[in-house]
Amino acid sequence: MDIQGWTFLLVGLSFALYIGIAIWARAGTTKEFYVAGGGVPAVANGMATAADWMSAASFISMAGLISFMGYDGGVYLMGWTGGYVLLALCLAPYLRKFGKFTVPDFIGDRYYSQTARTVAVICAIFVSFTYVAGQMRGVGVVFSRFLEVDIVTGVILGMCVVFFYAVLGGMKGITYTQVAQYCVLIFAYLVPAVFISMLMTGNPVPQLGFGDTLADGSGAYLLDKLDGLSTELGFTEYTSGNKSMIDVFFITFALMVGTAGLPHVIVRFFTVPNVADARRSAGWALVFIAILYTTAPAVASFARVNMIGTINGADGQGVVHAEAPNWISNWQKTGLIAWEDKNGDGRMFYSGDERNEMQIDRDIMVLANPEIANLPAWVIALVAAGGVAAALSTSAGLLLVISTSISHDLLKRNLMPNITDKQELLYARIAAACGISVAAYLGIHPPGFVAQVVAFAFGLAASSFFPVIILGIFHKRMNKEGAIAGMLTGIVFTASYIIYFKFINPAANTPDNWWFGISPEGIGTLGMIFNFLAALGVQKMTGEAPDHIKDLVESLRYPKGSGEAQGH
DSSP: OHHHHHHHHHHHHHHHHHHHHHHHTTSSSHHHHHHHGGOOHHHHHHHHHHHHSHIIIIIHHHHHHHHHHHHHHHHHHHHHHHHHHHIIIIIIIHHHHHHHHSSHHHHHTTTTTTHHHHHHHHHHHHHHHHHHHHHHHHHHHHHHHOOOHHHHHHHHHHHHHHHHHHHHHHHHHHHHHHHHHHHHHHHHHHHHHHHHHHHHHHOHHHHTTTSBTTTTTTTOOOOHHHHHHHTTTOOOOOOOSOOOHHHHHHHHHHHHHHHHTHHHHHGGGGGSSSSHHHHHHHHHHHHHHHHTTTTHHHHHHHHHHHHHHHOOOOSSOBBGGGGGOHHHHHHHTTTSSOOOOOTEEEEEEEESTTTTTEEEGGGGGGHHHHTTTTTOHHHHHHHHHHHHHHHHHHHHHHHHHHHIIIIIIIIIIIIIITTOHHHHHHHHHHHHHHHHHHHHHHHHSSSSOOHHHHHHHHHHHHHHHHHHHHHHOOOOOOHHHHHHHHHHHHHHHHHHHIIIIIIIIIGGGSSTTGGGOOOOHHHHHHHHHHHHHHHHHHHHHOOOOHHHHHHHHHHHHOOOOOOOOOOO
């Protein structure tokens, strides 16, 4: 069976599994739709959280970033993993104790303000749509290559599957679907990594293999060879960085606090029975996440060495295009690889200077890695199924945030308080359907490559939600005026900076023009600082929160037990 046949089989079987789970776990009440009834076991919730959080950016794009950026790509590893620890220790147990379905619900009640709730809804929708654009782009990249359809068709196919199990099953269906998706994506990530580690270094453990000697008898270390290849071809040394220290710090911190402010991850801690299970599920999720994140640097290094070797050939002069390996022509059809024969010799050449003739989209590296290494067709198809699972799992969580923000926080808690449980559930499903349509458009016309788009979403979450959640838990005097001012200041500044450099004036998107040398990917940290300053400054000028709110915050910080998630 060829690659396309295996892909249809494995992706089709995984889709059938997801849809079957959605039918089995379909939601009949708002509590099941929003928080899966609040009875998910800690291990299952940890696995679902890992799948929800490890999006297409983690599976498809992160190793590609590291492969192209080398040392500089480490900011994504540090930021995303560090942020999860911050979320698990500082936020999740307290928010679970508060007992609300959503982040806007927490903000609305903690800051005793419908206006604060509405601002939080707008921020949640803005962050979620930015994030989901990256996921739908990932689905399009996978389908365009392995199902041999264009990216538009690929996005629409993915949209239909997500629509079915997100709208029908709600959080209950999504949770158990994400457990299955985690199993698919982690198996798909590890199998080719183990294969390639064995082929290149003789070490079956990828995490150790990429620091080992090559199996070709040369005695050279893999990373030493990669450094040599990089400098020889005009690239920066793989194990050294180009980014300024301030930008590295700001990107890492934006990803950390953005993780801790992501509404679709936070809501997962309401699906377990109590606070203790919220802590346990956070610990399990970190274990499940670490399996992939410790493998990514190895995958990146293997892919980089193999890619350079297959394009430039054994003699280092470039392979004849007509005799190029199949993976190159396969990916050229998608438009994600382009070749320009600058010197007219019919040979392809890849370098970091004016000799370069290849344009390679970094989002293809994980997906193309098994093909580059000549692994069996079923392994290549397995990676495609894993990439789709990663993108769809996060897309579903984000779409649920969008639907609950509209149906529960905006309508039930604000504009239409008298609607029944069934009406609220209907509005949630309608909002999810509308959200999927917008997400599909953003996937077809994304503002950047997958991990870059996701980094923007993390920056927006860092600058809008993280400060007001932290202040809401640990600063009992913080009032509604300060929270509203902080959220608006943070998200408006961060969004304006990103929009200016990415859309209005992309030619100016260089370190010389950035504020203090901070890139759009890292500007969320500065937006977060502005949020804190605005919130604390306005609070000083407008007084303290009421006494009953101070008592509420006190009870959060010194919990005596878990509160049931409340829909009112």
